[in-house]
Amino acid sequence: MTTASSTTLTIGEVSALTGLSTHTLRFYEQEHLFVEPVRRTSAGRRVFTDSEVGWLRVCTKLRSSGMPLADIRRYADLVRQGPGTEAARLDLLRGHEARVTRQVEELNEALDVIKAKVSLYEEHLAAGTADALWRDGPACSSA
Amino acid sequence: MTTASSTTLTIGEVSALTGLSTHTLRFYEQEHLFVEPVRRTSAGRRVFTDSEVGWLRVCTKLRSSGMPLADIRRYADLVRQGPGTEAARLDLLRGHEARVTRQVEELNEALDVIKAKVSLYEEHLAAGTADALWRDGPACSSA
DNA sequence: CTAGGAGTTAGAGGCGACTCGAAGTCAACC
DNA sequence: GGTTGACTTCGAGTCGCCTCTAACTCCTAG
Numbered sequence: 001m002t003t004a005s006s007t008t009l010t011i012g013e014v015s016a017l018t019g020l021s022t023h024t025l026r027f028y029e030q031e032h033l034f035v036e037p038v039r040r041t042s043a044g045r046r047v048f049t050d051s052e053v054g055w056l057r058v059c060t061k062l063r064s065s066g067m068p069l070a071d072i073r074r075y076a077d078l079v080r081q082g083p084g085t086e087a088a089r090l091d092l093l094r095g096h097e098a099r100v101t102r103q104v105e106e107l108n109e110a111l112d113v114i115k116a117k118v119s120l121y122e123e124h125l126a127a128g129t130a131d132a133l134w135r136d137g138p139a140c141s142s143a
Numbered sequence: 144m145t146t147a148s149s150t151t152l153t154i155g156e157v158s159a160l161t162g163l164s165t166h167t168l169r170f171y172e173q174e175h176l177f178v179e180p181v182r183r184t185s186a187g188r189r190v191f192t193d194s195e196v197g198w199l200r201v202c203t204k205l206r207s208s209g210m211p212l213a214d215i216r217r218y219a220d221l222v223r224q225g226p227g228t229e230a231a232r233l234d235l236l237r238g239h240e241a242r243v244t245r246q247v248e249e250l251n252e253a254l255d256v257i258k259a260k261v262s263l264y265e266e267h268l269a270a271g272t273a274d275a276l277w278r279d280g281p282a283c284s285s286a
Numbered sequence: 287c288t289a290g291g292a293g294t295t296a297g298a299g300g301c302g303a304c305t306c307g308a309a310g311t312c313a314a315c316c
Numbered sequence: 317g318g319t320t321g322a323c324t325t326c327g328a329g330t331c332g333c334c335t336c337t338a339a340c341t342c343c344t345a346g
Contacts, residue, residue: 010322010323011322011323012322012323021304021305022322022323023304023305023306024303024304024305026324026325027303027304027305031303043311043312043313043323043324044311044312044323044324044325045312045322045323045324046323046324058256061252061253061256061257062253062257063303064249064250064253065249065250065253065254065257068302068303069302069303070302086264086267086268087268089264090261090264090265090268093257093260093261093264094261096257097254097257097258097261100250100253100254100257101254103250104247104250104251104254106207106208107207107208107243107246107247107250108247109204110204110205110207110208110243111208111240111243111244111247113201113204114204114205114208114236114239114240114243115240117236118233118236118237118240121229121232121233121236122233124229125229125230125233153292153293154292154293155292155293164334164335165292165293166334166335166336167333167334167335169294169295170333170334170335174333186293186294186341186342186343187293187294187295187341187342188292188293188294188342188343189293189294206333211332211333212332212333213332
């Protein structure tokens, strides 16, 4: 609230900006997912900055593509350690890229199967011959 | 073993054919994921058929694309109920198709972010200027 | 006939990522 | 100065999907 100076944000504001719940943000902190330790006010409240929001946005992209928190933590660790860890970071990212690419392929394969069944049902429903697939036997497995 | 007649399979054989563990197959049975109740020998052992293997192959495709077991169960229920449920089955499949399509989009968005970071690291590592991103600040969030 | 392996059951345990609740503190407004 | 509501901590609970264990039975080969 109180339109704070643009660089310091409360947990609630960060929550609104990132879509992560305050619970989740605290959880991420205790899982050491932030590059820097999260600062506090004298009253013990978390203070976030724009760059942390940026990092969280990256995190949500990594998460939405299935990177485990453990790997995100490892990446954050490497960044925290500073220069000399770039190759390791690259490895991590490349590994994840490969997994995601593979997963997209897998999903597309599954999509083919699903689409085939969808059009099967559409055709038979349109033709009024849906009864022909009532037991779905071979049509279920192979189509 | 004992090269059974081609239409009756033990749980172990089905496991080998589908890649699902025997544990998982029993679990699937108790979750009512099979269209028909699984038959037993007089000794109480499960007997599977080719068509059940076919169904399981469909299941693994649905699972690998993230369909929850509850939805697979619902689909199996509908098939079991026979004619008249085709429209409902189509709905289920179309809903899943939409979700998977959306997920592929999401993964591709994430892939863009990941690839951008990968090439950033590659370039700087190749140029020997990796130190420039040691704190990864803006490069971390926006790139 | 006996040993081994595959099968049976019921139920507990685990994992990842939250998600929620309780009990309390603090700041800001009216 | 009292209420509101966002914040704090810690720990437990949830959800989906297996995965494993234990204790047992049964078939088959040697």
